[in-house]
Amino acid sequence: MPHLTLEYSANLSDTLDPPALLAGINAELAASGHFAEPDIKSRATRLDDYLIGLHNNGRGFVHVRLAILSGRTPEVKKELSAAVLAALQAGVPAVDGMAIQLSAEIVDLDRPSYAKVVK
Amino acid sequence: MPHLTLEYSANLSDTLDPPALLAGINAELAASGHFAEPDIKSRATRLDDYLIGLHNNGRGFVHVRLAILSGRTPEVKKELSAAVLAALQAGVPAVDGMAIQLSAEIVDLDRPSYAKVVK
Amino acid sequence: MPHLTLEYSANLSDTLDPPALLAGINAELAASGHFAEPDIKSRATRLDDYLIGLHNNGRGFVHVRLAILSGRTPEVKKELSAAVLAALQAGVPAVDGMAIQLSAEIVDLDRPSYAKVVK
Numbered sequence: 001m002p003h004l005t006l007e008y009s010a011n012l013s014d015t016l017d018p019p020a021l022l023a024g025i026n027a028e029l030a031a032s033g034h035f036a037e038p039d040i041k042s043r044a045t046r047l048d049d050y051l052i053g054l055h056n057n058g059r060g061f062v063h064v065r066l067a068i069l070s071g072r073t074p075e076v077k078k079e080l081s082a083a084v085l086a087a088l089q090a091g092v093p094a095v096d097g098m099a100i101q102l103s104a105e106i107v108d109l110d111r112p113s114y115a116k117v118v119k
Numbered sequence: 120m121p122h123l124t125l126e127y128s129a130n131l132s133d134t135l136d137p138p139a140l141l142a143g144i145n146a147e148l149a150a151s152g153h154f155a156e157p158d159i160k161s162r163a164t165r166l167d168d169y170l171i172g173l174h175n176n177g178r179g180f181v182h183v184r185l186a187i188l189s190g191r192t193p194e195v196k197k198e199l200s201a202a203v204l205a206a207l208q209a210g211v212p213a214v215d216g217m218a219i220q221l222s223a224e225i226v227d228l229d230r231p232s233y234a235k236v237v238k
Numbered sequence: 239m240p241h242l243t244l245e246y247s248a249n250l251s252d253t254l255d256p257p258a259l260l261a262g263i264n265a266e267l268a269a270s271g272h273f274a275e276p277d278i279k280s281r282a283t284r285l286d287d288y289l290i291g292l293h294n295n296g297r298g299f300v301h302v303r304l305a306i307l308s309g310r311t312p313e314v315k316k317e318l319s320a321a322v323l324a325a326l327q328a329g330v331p332a333v334d335g336m337a338i339q340l341s342a343e344i345v346d347l348d349r350p351s352y353a354k355v356v357k
Contacts, residue, residue, distance in 0.1 A: 193350050220354065222355075
């Protein structure tokens with residue numbers, strides 16, 4: 001942990017640079033002091049089939065889900081989601097005529113049952 | 120929010136119409152009165168590598184995960200999963216000789232740390 | 239339920255056999271006695287855009303998320319994540335010069351709102 005998942009609607013493909021976005025987010029997380037750098041495992045997925053409300057005209061979105069081991073305080077969680085959102089605001093270019101929803105959620109990984117090994 | 124994720128086993132590709140399914144589900148969610156229409160962000164993903172139990176013969180599945188901000192009552196959650204399941208039952212064609220598992224889960228998004236902006 | 243999701247970094251594509259991995263994991267879960275065999279719905283996803291910490295050199299990962307209906311004891315959850323991790327250790331080949339992080343998490347599905355039907 002942590003595990004980070006970034007999803008973006010395919011209509012942002014031409015303007016988004018997913019590797020650069022992940023680099024920006026991971027740098028924020030590494031700098032936060034809450035994680036060991038090699039533990040930050042992030043992925044980006046392009047959503048080809050998506051629907052925003054009842055139509056996609058002039059709409060797009062980028063969503064990040066950050067899963068961390070349970071036990072962090074609400075303050076730390078807010079700090080982390082704010083850091084992720086800041087990286088999205090910096091890294092997702094605006095598109096003329098499009099409202100792009102940027103969002104970040106923090107999820108608790110159940111600590112007692114989380115299992116990990118390095119092979 | 121909400122964020123909705125629909126996954127389907129690839130052996131349903133010939134009979135499923137993912138955009139139509141998402142349209143049916145989003146229409147239900149918009150009509151529920153619990154969400155602003157443009158906030159409903161849905162995606163469908165085809166699963167090419169899947170395994171149901173010990174073999175896939177005569178088996179398929181469609182699963183929906185609906186993530187909503189925490190604080191809704193158990194009654195509202197049941198109502199929402201029932202609406203999603205109804206849309207699946209209406210929108211997923213039966214296939215001769217195949218048992219198709221349709222399922223819907225509701226997940227709470229941690230409200231205090233959820234962060235969003237429209238760019 | 240259960241729903242299992244396996245993700246792997248694309249740099250493991252040459253050495254990983256996702257169908258075999260899912261077969262090994264599902265066999266473990268079926269043998270655990272906690273689930274009906276046809277209910278185990280598993281999928282594997284290759285991650286093409288991923289970033290581990292600040293760079294991917296000599297790094298890879300395989301992560302499994304197992305979602306089960308809420309109400310299991312912490313002991314059962316630990317047993318299940320251990321079984322999944324054992325299947326990963328058995329099924330993910332080591333790669334010279336690469337540190338492969340293997341991890342397993344257990345997630346509760348909200349039981350009251352979980353809806354399912356077989357069509």
